[in-house]
Amino acid sequence: MRFERRDHPSRLVTVLAPIGAILAALVVAGVLIAIAGANPFRAYALILKGAFGSRLGFSETLTRATPLILTGLAAAVAFRARLWNIGGEGQFYLGALAVPALGMIPAFAALPGPMVMVACLVVGAVAGMILLLIPLGLRLKFGVDEVVTTLLLNFVAVLFVSLMIEGVLKDPLAFGWPQSVPVPDHAVLPKLMDRSRLHAGLLIAVGMAIFVWWLQSRTVFGMRARAAGLSPRAAAFAGVPLGRTLIAVACLSGGLAGLAGAIEVMGVKGYVTTDLSPSYGYSGIVIAMLANLNPIGVIAAALFSAVMFVGADSMSRALSIPSYIADVTVALSLLTMLVAIFLAQYRVRR
Amino acid sequence: MSVLFDILGSVGMWEAVLRIATPLILGTLGVLLCERVGVLNLGIEGIMTFGAMIGWLTVYSGGDLWTGMVAAALGGAMFGFLHALLTVPLGLSQHVTGLGITLFASSFSYYVFRLAIPTSSSPPTVEPFRPLEVPVLSDIPFVGPVLFHQTAPTYLALVLVALLAWVLYRTPLGLAIRMAGENPHAVDAQGIDPIWLRIGTIMAGSALMGMGGAFLTLAAFNSFFPTMIQGRGWICVALVVFASWRPGRALLGALLFAFFDAFQLRLQTVVEGVPYQLFLMLPYVLSIVALIVMARRASVPQALMQPYRRGER
Structure with a gap:
């Protein structure tokens, strides 16, 4: 048995790949649910019901998808340029921390409301950028592989x-709990739906996805970033400034992950703790791959993950299946997606 | 200053160095094997988590400690096989596959653990490995308790360093493994299938990673809890670069690293006014520093991260 590269991967196969990958992951996870003694079909029905079946569930799913879209984009733009940014989790936290930190500055509190909000979003993004520029600098200057450094950071x-x-x-009013001072009043993102946690961050996230799509498909920067990823040597020969392109990619990627953190703290939590993120940064990597690094696809992949996480929470209460099954399914879908992409590009010959 | 000398002079501190080093030694040897045969294995963090969980669960459900270690090794080899299957014959991205294995293996471990131990206020414990006194030698003052008053898996890890160095540099198998990491075409020309050689070596390396994880739950601590690996796997990946892909230097790196860790733990208790988080950051920062120092000097296996397909160049 051997593999032969397809000259022209068919459009249909490329579109079907993520669907097949998710189905395969659901089958394996279904076996794990069955082993635990529950009916997988009932479990999946409960997951869908939990994620979509009620106004609250639906709003929670969209709330959960918001940071995932941004961390997914962060990974997607970096991976496209072969910049292995695995540090989305850390960038998310620094972006979140920047918001209450900015609120501590007295001169800042005197600014008019909308400016406060914009400043908080920008500072969050910048914090994320800085954390990614460190490992990128180490790669460009010393040749240190950024995978391990971003992970360690x-x-x-x-x-x-x-x-x-x-x-x-530290918030002095938090009864000794380790949590940050609250975000400035003017920085709290408006709600999109009353009696829910859904906030305007969703619009920002979707807007960023469209912006990144435009950037990648319609600008010189997008083409250079892609060229740098596909073949650095050919790109350099064609006159692409590799270092500068990678720095711009890092600013975009780190900025998106930082923005995710800022938005989460401004829209949902209101203050920073060390359990702000249920590994949004790492999930972003899965989402980027499921979307095949396509910015619009990231929205769909983030929704899939959000449905699994929100739905599994309510399913696990009903069936006493550990809600970790959602993490298992999402992680599995990354592996099955890799195989699906492979099968879309190669044909198997005997 | 005298505080520093007190710490450096204490038997407890040096005893802890070997204990802290053991999972790092096992993990680093595992990564080293995989990379020497040409494959980056970022699955280590998840594989160590699974080893820690399955080793502990085996002992908790009545198996003896060595059965737990074997279960962890087999579990590690199983995930190693999955990683190898995707990266070697299929040639998928080793970065992304490895991260996928880490995410899958760790979430799967938590899932199995929660199924077995539904919820409990305090994590259940097992009776861990006890330190083994080597007769006569452990009576030597200072050196005795430090070197010869360790748990059995620590001795095993030290033996494995020597064994691995011998296999890699003194046997035909080791030559083939190293060659597969430098030039798989040359291995193929010798009539050895690089695909199977890589798969087998990755499984062996992953088994070591699983054992490194199990050391944490069966010797260093006595219970399992999520996120207990705390980036030790990533540190091992950095240590292999620091060690220039040599087993002897890997041991040295792990010991040096464990020395700093044991030292900062003790320093925390005596130095006042410095936040404990700064001490906890030290291992990660040191790993990054080690990477910077060695980055230009390291002799990377030439075929690392290059999938091998017969007839393709």
Whole structure:
């Protein structure tokens, strides 16, 4: 048995790949549910019901999808340029931390309302950028592989958050709990639906997806980033400034992950703790791959993950199946998606 | 200053170095094997988590400690096989596959753990490995308790360093493994199938990673809890670069690293006014520093991360 590259991968196969991958992941997870003694079909029905069956469930799913769209985009833009940013988790936390930190500055509190909000979003994005520019700098200057450094910096970032929220940013009114001071009043994102947690961050996230799509398909920067990823040597020969392109990609990627953190803290939580993110950064990697690095596809992939996470929470209460099954399914779908992409590009020959 | 000398002079501190180093030694050897044969294995963090969980669960359900270690090794080899299947014959991205294995193996571990132990206020414990006194030698002052008062898996890890170095540099198998990481075409020309060689070696390396995880739940601590690996796997990946892909230096790197870790743990208790988070950041920052120092000098296996397909160049 051997594999032969298809000259022209068919459009249909490329579109079907993610659907097939998700189905395969659901089948394997279904076996795990059955082993645990529950009916997988009932479990999946309950997951769908939990995620879509009620006004609350639906709004929760969209709320959950909001940071996932942004971290998914962060991974997608980086991976497209072969910049292995696995540090979305750390960038998310620093972006979140920047918001209450900015609120501590007295001069800032005097600004008019809308400016406060914009400033918080920008500062969050910048915080994420900075954390990614460190490993990129190490790669460009010393040739250090950014995979391991971004991974290690995730732990440093969370410890830094812990240091800050137990130190200068600690909320004195929180009964000794380690949490940051609340975000400035004017920085709280408006709700999209009353009596729910759904906030305007969703619109920002979708807007960013469209912006990234435009950037990648309609601008010189997008083409350069893609060329740098496909073949750095050919790109350099064609006159693409590799270093500068990678720095711009890193700013975009780190910025998106930082923005995710800022939006989550401004829209949902209102203050920073060290459990703000149920690994949104890592899930972003899965989402980017499921979307085949397509920015619009990221929205759909983020929705799939959000449905699994929100739905599994209510399913696990009803069937006493651990809600970790959602993490298992999402992680599995990354592996099955890799195989699906492969099968779309190669044909199997005996 | 005298505080520093007190710490450095204490038997407890040096005893802890070997204990802290053990999972790092096993993990680093595992990564080293995989990379020497030409495949990056970022599944390590998840594989260590699974090893920690399945080893602990085996002992908790009545198996003895060594059965737990074997279960962890087999579990590691199983995930290693999955990683190898995707990266070697299919040639998929080793970065993304490895991360996928980590996410899958760790969430799967948590799922199985929650199924077995529904919810409990305090995590259930097992009776862990006890330190083994080597007769006569452990009576030597200072050196005795430090080197010869360790748990059996620690001795095993040290033996494995020597064994691996011997296999890699003194046997035909080791030559083939190293060659597969440098030039798989040359291995194929010798009549050895690089595909199977890579799959087998990755499984062996992953088994070591699983055992490294199990050391945490069966010797260093006595219970399992989510996120207990705390980036140790990623640190092992950095240590392999630091070690220039050599088993002896990997041992040295793991010991050096464990020394800093044991030292900062003790320093935390005596130095006042410095937030504990800064101490906890130290291992990760040190790993990054090690990567920077070695990045230009390291002799990377030439075929690392290059999938092999016969007839393709």
